Structures are given as structure tokens and as C-alpha cells.
Amino acid sequence: MNLRIFGDPVLFHLGPVPVTETMVSSTVVSLLLITVAITLRYIVCSHPEHWLSVVAFMTVESFDNLVEEIVGRSHTVVSTLAGSLFLFIAACNIAGQFPGVHPATGSLATTSALAVVVFLSVPIAGIQTNGVWDYLKHYFRPNPLLMPLHVISELSRTLALAVRLFGNIMSGHLVVGLLVALAGFLVPIPIMALDLLIGLLQAYIFTILSTVYIGAAISAVEE
């Protein structure tokens, strides 16, 4: 049995750059999502009454509502980020259910990259809304002694975001692999159904948490 937890096999070399399985699957998922998005945009522009454009409107509306509920006001950039994160992570998790596909989110590199995106967008959102000085001042509140704790919490929550997503997806695949090896054909189907639920749930949680972090940075000064 081939147990793969932290490794990522190199498929081929593109010049000096090794191209791994994770890179290929995440690129394929991204291209698929971009194609779907462009098609939906075309349909929305040309046939607004079509049911597909209703689906597109509902998707955008739900992300706008989510952000408005968490941040307190509607914010187009944040809802774009949240929607992209959710759709990418959910598509990767669901793609992992196809035979032979290794989910891109089951590798620590992908989830770390996503978490770093969230980590960097928190100060960017805070500075853009409140200005550099006001944003930096919130680190020294309520007491300057707590500044190291603020910094540590920002770093540790980034680590937690990455490891949570990676651990859930990787462990789901590991359990399915072990069950196939131990019990055989058709036995891991309930676990695979649970994996589908967990994949969507983890995508939702990643989105909610990153929106909460960004929303906290946006409203850091108003308190």
C-alpha cells in the first residue's frame, strides 16, 4: 500500500522547476473554475432570465450576505476574496473524490499558501480602511504589554488555518485508503460520503474564519 502523507511526487520537470501532482491538480481546478466563471458571466450578460444566471446571482448574493453579516457592512473586495477561497477549496476537496486525483488541499503547501494570503490581506484591509497609524495603534490596545500576544495570535491563527484544512482533507483520504486496504471494495463508501461533507464544511469554515479575521482588522479602530 502506498501511504502518502507529506510527500508530493514530482510528475515532470518544466525546465528547472519540478512540477508536482498538487500543482497540476490545483491548476486544473483553477482553470475549471475560471472557465465556469467566464461562461456564467457570458450567460448573465446575454440571457439574464436563464436559470444558470439565477444560480450565478444567488452565489454572488450569498457571499455578499455572508460578508455583510460578519463585517457589518457590504464590502465587495472582501466578499470577492471569500468567494474565491470558498469556491477553490470546495472544488479542490470535491475533486479529491474522483479516482486517481489527489486533492490539492491535502498538501500542506497549498493550504499554507492560502493561509498566507489571508495573513497578508488582514493588515492590507486594516490599513486601507483605517490608515497605517490607526491600524498599528490597535496592537497596543488595551495595554502595550499585550503587543507580543497580538503578534503571536496572528501567527498562530495562520498556522491553525493551514494545518486544520490540511489535516482534515489528508486524514479523510488516509482513512479511505486504510479502509480499502483492510476491508476492500465498497466498504469505505460511508466514509467517503462523510469526506464530502467535511470537505464542504472545512471550505466554509476557512471562508468564515478568514472573513472574521479581515472583518476584525477593518473594524479594529471603531471599537
Place this chain on the structure above:
Amino acid sequence: MDDQTILAIVAMAGASLTMALGAVGAAIGESRIGAAAMDALARQPDEASSITRTLFVSLAMVESTAIFCLVIALILLFSNPFIDTVVQ
């Protein structure tokens, strides 16, 4: 026993202890969350959607500690960083 056997035994024992204690903590936390959510649902059935959303988010956040333990256990078992110091 040579060093490699000792390292293997310690890694296996450490991994199983990590998983056991981590699972206990997460299980207790999740059961408390579930009980509190049931209570809130019984009191305010109108708020079911918001309660369920918060329930799922907090369940996943508590479960992530167990997932951290799983990752640590798998690191100990499959990609132990100290194996290079023993296997020369």
C-alpha cells in the same frame, strides 16, 4: 536494543499517546458544544439557522485540536525528523 529500535518504540508510543489524549480532549469539547446547541435550539427554535451555523463552525474549530494531534502523530510515525540522527 540498538538506537533505531528504541527510536521506533518511542515514536510509536508517543504517537499513540498523542492521539489518545488529543481525541479525549476534542471529544469532551465537542460533546459540550453539542449539548449547549441542543439547549439553545430547544429554547429558541426560530434562531435555528444561526445556531446551526455557529455550531458547525465551533465544532470544526474544536476538532482542529484533534487534527493537530493527528498531524503530530503522523509526523512522528512517517516522517520523523530525528530518524537521520539515528540512521547514519
